[in-house]
Amino acid sequence: MFISAFVYYYIGYPLVRTDVTILITLYSVVFLSFFGLIRLEKQHFFTLAGIAIVFRLVFLGSIPNLSQDFYRFIWDGRMLVEGWNPYLYLPNDLMASGTAPIAEAQELFNGMGDLSASHYTNYPPINQLCFAFAGFFSGNNILGSVVILRILIILADIGTLYFGKKLLENLGLPIKNIWLYILNPFIIIELTGNLHFEGVMIFFFIWSLYLLQKGSWKWTAVLLAFSVSVKLIPLLFLPLFFQWFAKHKVSEISKITFQTVWKGILKLIAFYSIVIATIIILFLPFLSEQFISNYKETVGLWFQNFEFNASIYYIARWIGFKIVGWNMIKDIGKITPIIVLIFVTGISLFRNNKDFQKMISALLFGLSFYFFTTTTMHPWYLATLLILSVFTNYRFTVVWSFMIIFSYTAYRNESYAENLGFVALEYVVVYGFLIYEIFKQYTKKPGIQTS
Template identity: 55%
Template sequence: MLLNSTLFKYHKVPILFILLSVLFYGSFAYDLVRTDITKLLLLYFGLFVFAFQLIKTTGFNFRLLVVASILFRLVFLVATPNLSQDFYRFIWDGQMFSVGFSPYLTTPDYRMELGIMSNFPNQVELYNGMGSLSSSHFTNYPPINQLCFYLGNLFPGQSILSSVIGMRLIIISADIGILYFGKKLLEHLKLPSSRIWWYMLNPFIIIELTGNLHFEGVMLFFLIWSLYLLHKGKWKWAAVLLGCSVSVKLIPLMFLPLFFWWFLRKENITQGLKNLTLFYFIVIGTVLLLFVPFFSLEFVNNYSETVGLWFSNFEFNASIYYIAREIGYSITGYNEIATISKILPVITILFILGFSFLRKNTDLKSLITSILLVLCIYLFLSTTVHPWYIATLVLLCVFTDYRFPLVWSAVIILSYLAYTNDNNSENLWIIGLEYLIVFSAFIWEVFFGNRIFKNQVSI
């Protein structure tokens, strides 16, 4: 009792912001539909204000902020995601695995044509909930992600909510792991460990990962653990964990070239090349090993086809691509996505090669900065940028000198305004406002701040 009274006496203001945040998160989780944009924006921006004030007024009290970050996530524990319907497909894939079928070999549409299975709980509800876009395509989620879907379905009960709770506990556990390794890595890099709270208490992270059940947090857990081990000199185990990260989401594959100078920074170039080759071999080998249980020629065809569709058929919340699309319309009168989607990846690859070979990523902070900027360029050039895609930027920026991803995490909520109309069409003025803010912050920090190329080869 004395401890509680002392805690309240010296932390009245932060406790007030914690309680206000709990109320706002509760309203967000249980009393919000995504078409109610006014309420959505008020709650979202209010939570950002509370998070800032909470971090500012606690004096970075570690224990109090740990409790707050976990408490905010637990508010969502028994809530059904209300901003995304992807979780229906997650549960579907997990159920497919549970009944002995590979989730990679059939689409939900095809499975429903075969009839209802007695050992497949909530099959009709899951199918109807995921929507026609998801049900008509093969799954594109890698094996560790599939394992998370399966484990989530093992949570006691056979309802959709029980599976949601199971998956949510996995995501919360991953964030706790990020807190642990992220704090240790910041300390090893001689950076303020308090920076980790800009990830852990970020409303965007809490809502998109814990709330909407996106597994970027699990990918980031393996990635940050891998970077920590790399810094400790345990690069072989770091390679295994990087392979696990890829096996949750494929995105970290694009980071592999950036490790070039990390292994060639010492005088013995021959040994460095050998270590680099072995590092790549372990990463790719880990990924392939995890895919082995699902391997077949049909799987390869289905998976490559589905992944390819995301780069050439879908459009959402894009920036540079939308500008290129409008130019294409003005010249040909048609949507030139087929052509543009082939050009933009080439530009991305050129940037990756430039950051890999012209910028010497010989220390971990420089390496993480390169990863951050390469991913940012990739997203700027992408045809589809769902909000949860930028979670990686939010985490990585705490290890760098850049804060524009935090700005992006605050304004990306504007992309949800597409759901205010019946056909879910985007208002390009709103998207333009979002990216005006993001590009302004990006250009100011990268170019006028002159941080990235200081003492480095310019690219």
């Protein structure tokens, strides 16, 4: 425990992002300690819960040194507190005209970097509310804002622990599984340490799954919309709820009377309607023609302009260079969402997802496919996969939560350059373990899928 606490302290305070050798070494140490801690204390729930909170509190007074995104969070929050719509203004334009209406504008502008400053914000409204909360209570001090944002993320993790434990109990799964998320160094560093709000999104999402398993589908829809309004990624899951409501695969419907599934389909339509209506209501204060244009432009950039730590995309990019002689990211970025949608629709309709645990494994594989094909795979994106795997028999996400630290080798110097050898190492190990697990699942009971 004390070794882990020291590692978290060093990563949170003295470490410089370019010291990737030190970072990987310390991360390896704390990851080994993580497994040892679970084995030693797996029967002591409240002890581990307390340790998990203590590890997070180690970061409380630190300025994130592995990510600069929080500067934009604080910028957006202060803009909102001052009554300015953060979706309508570029930091570059406001600084050039000298009209930025917030305190410490120059420090925040310098900290967020050119990439963020030159694009419109893409953070949904519940996320913006969190930023505004920090802006309201600490509108003149960056560290104060960081502390407030960090407390919100820690509280979200505590909520995930609470509802995750209850969902595991309801599914008859080992409660110890939750520590694979709550005590995982990747989660502690990327969410609490680096202030990524996947933790808040996951809190609402796990709460929604818990209510869905209990049968409260209307409130599930509301909470799922809240999750989307922190990060858009849960939108990908919407098709995968089909069988939970219809109770049948499409291939089975022809064998039964349509009336037996009609009621479930009507309920599914109502579920989708509540989700969409809630999202629209949450976005309503910001809606305008300019907002829609700006938001669409910004989201599109992630598919057609940015590339980082990708796997299949990098192979496709290499093939593109060989065939046409240039980077085909814009073309690939247009095709990839269509392929992902076809895959997700396919497993939602034809894979057996009627059991709740099997439905969660469908969510896991649907999102995995998206991350395997995306042009940009930042480390913190993995948090959602990790929490989903807690409710399945798959552990490739835990392996990935260690291997993804090698993506930080891109920051070994200020000029930023990915080492594709490390990217290849990361994905060879992850894909290898995933193939092993799939083979193991399908051979445990011949012809029967166990999760």
